[in-house]
Amino acid sequence: xxxHDYQWKVIAPALEGKNxxxxxxxxxxxTRAALYVAMRHLEIKRNAKVAMIVNKVHLVHQHYSNxxxxxxxxxxxxxxxxxxxxxxxxxxxxxxxxxxxxICTAQILQNALTxxxxxxxxxxxxxxxxxxxxCHHTHKDGxxxxxxxxxxERKLRQERNLPQILGLTASPGTGRATGFEKAVDHILxxxxxxxxxxxxxxxxxxxxxxxxNKQPNKQYDLVTERGQDPFGDKLRDLMREIHNYLQDxxxxxxxFGTQIYEQKIVELEKEGCVEGNRxxxxxxxxxxxxxxxxxxxxxxxxxxxxxxxxxFYQEEKSIRTLEDPSERxxxxxFCDNRATLLALAKDLKFENPKLKKLEEILQERFQSSSGSxxxxxxxxxxxxxxxxxxxxxxxxxxxxxxxxxxxxxAGASNQTKHMTQKQQKEVIERFRHGHLNLLISxxxxxEGLDIPQCNIVVRYGLMTNxxxxxxxxxRARAENSCYSFLxxxxxxxxxxxxxxxxxxxxxxxxxxxxxxxxxxxxxxxINKLQMESIISRKLKNEKKxxxxxxxxxxxVLFYCKxxxxxxxxxxxxxxxxxxxxxxxxSNFE
Numbered sequence: 001x002x003x004h005d006y007q008w009k010v011i012a013p014a015l016e017g018k019n020x021x022x023x024x025x026x027x028x029x030x031t032r033a034a035l036y037v038a039m040r041h042l043e044i045k046r047n048a049k050v051a052m053i054v055n056k057v058h059l060v061h062q063h064y065s066n067x068x069x070x071x072x073x074x075x076x077x078x079x080x081x082x083x084x085x086x087x088x089x090x091x092x093x094x095x096x097x098x099x100x101x102x103i104c105t106a107q108i109l110q111n112a113l114t115x116x117x118x119x120x121x122x123x124x125x126x127x128x129x130x131x132x133x134x135c136h137h138t139h140k141d142g143x144x145x146x147x148x149x150x151x152x153e154r155k156l157r158q159e160r161n162l163p164q165i166l167g168l169t170a171s172p173g174t175g176r177a178t179g180f181e182k183a184v185d186h187i188l189x190x191x192x193x194x195x196x197x198x199x200x201x202x203x204x205x206x207x208x209x210x211x212x213n214k215q216p217n218k219q220y221d222l223v224t225e226r227g228q229d230p231f232g233d234k235l236r237d238l239m240r241e242i243h244n245y246l247q248d249x250x251x252x253x254x255x256f257g258t259q260i261y262e263q264k265i266v267e268l269e270k271e272g273c274v275e276g277n278r279x280x281x282x283x284x285x286x287x288x289x290x291x292x293x294x295x296x297x298x299x300x301x302x303x304x305x306x307x308x309x310x311x312f313y314q315e316e317k318s319i320r321t322l323e324d325p326s327e328r329x330x331x332x333x334f335c336d337n338r339a340t341l342l343a344l345a346k347d348l349k350f351e352n353p354k355l356k357k358l359e360e361i362l363q364e365r366f367q368s369s370s371g372s373x374x375x376x377x378x379x380x381x382x383x384x385x386x387x388x389x390x391x392x393x394x395x396x397x398x399x400x401x402x403x404x405x406x407x408x409x410a411g412a413s414n415q416t417k418h419m420t421q422k423q424q425k426e427v428i429e430r431f432r433h434g435h436l437n438l439l440i441s442x443x444x445x446x447e448g449l450d451i452p453q454c455n456i457v458v459r460y461g462l463m464t465n466x467x468x469x470x471x472x473x474x475r476a477r478a479e480n481s482c483y484s485f486l487x488x489x490x491x492x493x494x495x496x497x498x499x500x501x502x503x504x505x506x507x508x509x510x511x512x513x514x515x516x517x518x519x520x521x522x523x524x525x526i527n528k529l530q531m532e533s534i535i536s537r538k539l540k541n542e543k544k545x546x547x548x549x550x551x552x553x554x555x556v557l558f559y560c561k562x563x564x565x566x567x568x569x570x571x572x573x574x575x576x577x578x579x580x581x582x583x584x585x586s587n588f589e
Contacts, residue, residue, distance in 0.1 A: 026474025135167030192529035216476035257294030
């Protein structure tokens with residue numbers, strides 16, 4: 001197994017048995033470096049057993065098929081366990097005993113650590129090396145952190161035979177820090193959570209790393225606001241009418257179509273549910289749909305925004321009896337204005353300028369090279385499917401050979417359809433083998449995926465943090481690749497992207513500071529943070545217990561937020577695998 005010089009440097013302490021975090025850019029071979037550590041660990045350590053944990057199901061298959069199984073199969077027994085092969089997780093304990101390397105999601109391992117069932121239960125001490133992929137997620141209430149809290153409790157009790165920890169990340173982030181000290185605190189906290197001896201990076205071999213990881217050329221593709229926006233103005237006028245009907249004057253017209261407004265409207269809907277105020281709850285639900293439509297109007301075609309709203313009202317008309325005056329008013333309001341909205345949505349003079357700019361970017365990249373590959377990152381599943389439909393319908397993009405597919409998360413959503421894990425895998429395979437050359441994706445493709453080198457990555461009107469920016473940019477790894485940030489001039493998204501660039505620099509400075517800390521000072525700070533974490537978790541668990549014992553399950557009533565009727569009580573519910581909540585009362589509809 002051949003490694004580059006910088007890979008040898010970063011794994012050196014791990015080969016000596018120390019806990020480290022490997023911080024290397026996307027595509028620089030973190031997994032291959034970890035695989036070498038695992039192989040040497042298995043060869044040298046007596047009764048060695050390795051677990052590699054990931055935070056997404058498709059990464060289980062990816063690491064198994066592309067790295068661990070091909071390179072270790074002649075010497076060691078390697079197995080992958082995920083939600084897809086459910087039978088194996090029910091005999092997880094046996095699987096661990098029979099294999100040398102287990103690759104699984106963190107949730108499966110955490111469930112096994114806390115399960116009393118003999119067939120499933122394992123101990124942390126059953127493993128001698130724990131590799132944590134995308135380890136920057138080891139914070140707050142994430143499953144990585146829950147798993148590591150169990151490790152830290154044992155460590156502070158001075159238990160022996162705990163596994164060695166090896167974390168992998170391209171972007172530890174700054175944890176919403178606004179200054180150097182807070183950024184350092186964030187890095188130290190991640191190090192404490194992972195019981196890290198040191199963060200290893202390729203400082204001295206940075207030139208070598210850069211030659212293996214050519215950074216893409218970044219460009220800001222900014223468009224100006226529509227000069228006139230009759231369709232958007234009409235949507236906002238209808239929203240104002242609903243607020244007037246509600247007699248709610250506490251709203252800001254300029255917030256319509258933003259995330260800020262969505263948060264306010266979610267709170268309004270909750271208030272309506274808690275107060276039993278059907279009018280408030282119903283209006284909030286409809287306002288949220290108008291807001292979704294405005295967001296679509298800002299992201300994709302006007303007709304997509306219209307259809308999103310129209311489909312909602314078609315469904316409302318089919319399921320509502322219209323006995324409720326609020327529902328009658330809201331449905332009638334849309335029906336009275338439907339023809340006007342449709343006519344405005346079809347007027348291409350006022351179409352979204354971002355789409356024209358996106359078309360130009362894709363034409364430039366895909367015309368210049370027949371081997372071009374790219375990813376467009378967008379915020380919602382809805383906009384992913386809308387952009388996919390727009391590209392398919394665009395004759396000029398079809399002519400230059402763009403073959404596209406949408407890639408979204410596997411979790412269920414009431415906003416739009418979700419992809420199954422099997423569908424995700426099929427899309428990625430088709431992209432990998434060249435049957436597709438453009439993915440339109442939500443954040444699901446930012447991290448970890450073994451996606452072929454792309455020469456164009458477009459972040460389409462996104463407002464995220466510096467970690468997401470670094471991860472997405474890392475997908476553009478081909479020669480002379482381009483990373484495009486496409487948004488409106490002067491928008492919140494553009495300002496945030498500029499902030500992310502500053503935060504990326506701040507992250508690098510904070511990591512360097514932590515790396516250069518005197519060993520005694522670093523050890524003292526890590527120990528203090530670990531102690532505080534354990535105490536904080538114990539207090540939180542005590543509080544949870546108190547809250548749990550406040551009421552008897554049979555005394556807790558659940559109300560339907562649609563009709564305000566009491567439909568179930570707490571004793572009707574069961575929890576499956578500590579994750580899924582089911583109602584076992586056969587009278588529940």
